[in-house]
Amino acid sequence: MNLPITLRNCRTYKEYAGLFMIKSGAWIVVALFLSSLGYIAYHGAGTLSSSFLSTFPEKMMEEGGILPCIIGTAILSVGAMAVALPLGIACAVWLNEYAKEGPLKKLITLAVANLAGVPSIVFGLFGLAFFVTVCGLGVSAIAGILTLAVLTLPIVINTVRETLSQIPNSWRESSLALGASKTQTVLRTVLPAALPGILTGAILGLARAAGETSAIMFTAAVVSTTNLPNSPFAAVMSLPYHIYVLATTGMNPDKAVPIQCATALVLLMTVFALNLMAFYIRQKSSMRPAY
Numbered sequence: 477m478n479l480p481i482t483l484r485n486c487r488t489y490k491e492y493a494g495l496f497m498i499k500s501g502a503w504i505v506v507a508l509f510l511s512s513l514g515y516i517a518y519h520g521a522g523t524l525s526s527s528f529l530s531t532f533p534e535k536m537m538e539e540g541g542i543l544p545c546i547i548g549t550a551i552l553s554v555g556a557m558a559v560a561l562p563l564g565i566a567c568a569v570w571l572n573e574y575a576k577e578g579p580l581k582k583l584i585t586l587a588v589a590n591l592a593g594v595p596s597i598v599f600g601l602f603g604l605a606f607f608v609t610v611c612g613l614g615v616s617a618i619a620g621i622l623t624l625a626v627l628t629l630p631i632v633i634n635t636v637r638e639t640l641s642q643i644p645n646s647w648r649e650s651s652l653a654l655g656a657s658k659t660q661t662v663l664r665t666v667l668p669a670a671l672p673g674i675l676t677g678a679i680l681g682l683a684r685a686a687g688e689t690s691a692i693m694f695t696a697a698v699v700s701t702t703n704l705p706n707s708p709f710a711a712v713m714s715l716p717y718h719i720y721v722l723a724t725t726g727m728n729p730d731k732a733v734p735i736q737c738a739t740a741l742v743l744l745m746t747v748f749a750l751n752l753m754a755f756y757i758r759q760k761s762s763m764r765p766a767y
Contacts, residue, residue, distance in 0.1 A: 620696020639673025
């Protein structure tokens with residue numbers, strides 16, 4: 477039996493078609509992720525071992541481990557967040573709590589939005605031109621840290637600002653009514669309530685910094701080293717750059733595939749764990765009762 481074509485039926489068909497496209501897109505993304513993860517795990521799981529994680533690369537990086545890459549990635553990521561987090565919190569607090577509507581606030585908001593959309597290779601070239609050359613830091617960990625800090629700054633600002641905007645104004649008004657100053661209200665009421673969101677932004681920024689290649693390949697990373705970094709001005713190895721080098725150089729690319737995949741697996745597990753931690757903190761904070 478054929479149903480008559482009515483406006484209501486057309487809307488229903490459009491809804492079904494739209495829902496089908498949305499579900500299909502979601503499953504395609506999941507399939508692509510699982511296939512990539514399966515390929516990496518298939519070729520790299522056999523190489524993972526305690527010695528692989530605790531030794532230096534050997535024989536043109538075709539043998540040995542990735543210890544300096546792990547340490548270099550940790551130094552760059554944690555250092556970048558140590559710089560970006562205070563600046564991001566300060567900027568978010570000023571924009572949400574102190575700034576009045578006007579051209580300056582609009583300009584800063586626009587600058588943060590544009591900064592979030594800049595490709596990472598541009599940050600790498602900026603770090604090369606400014607931190608490495610103008611500031612005279614050379615290719616070093618500190619130059620990479622500052623470059624990654626600029627790259628992750630919009631993530632921190634946007635996450636913290638969104639968290640601050642969700643705190644009820646009644647909390648601020650109650651604090652002010654009890655005689656607290658604006659600064660005391662922000663420090664003792666608003667920021668403690670926003671702590672889960674701040675931690676989420678920090679972890680997301682940390683995960684972003686850990687997976688960056690373009691931003692550090694000109695500023696901090698070296699192909700190989702036989703020593704662990706002993707100074708902020710020493711160059712370091714990193715997991716994403718190590719994968720890039722193995723994929724683009726070397727006398728025997730086929731022999732380097734298991735090391736590439738094992739290194740990628742370590743990086744993926746690290747980023748996944750950080751994002752899972754951010755998701756857990758966000759979920760726990762959303763379940764917290766409001767007082």
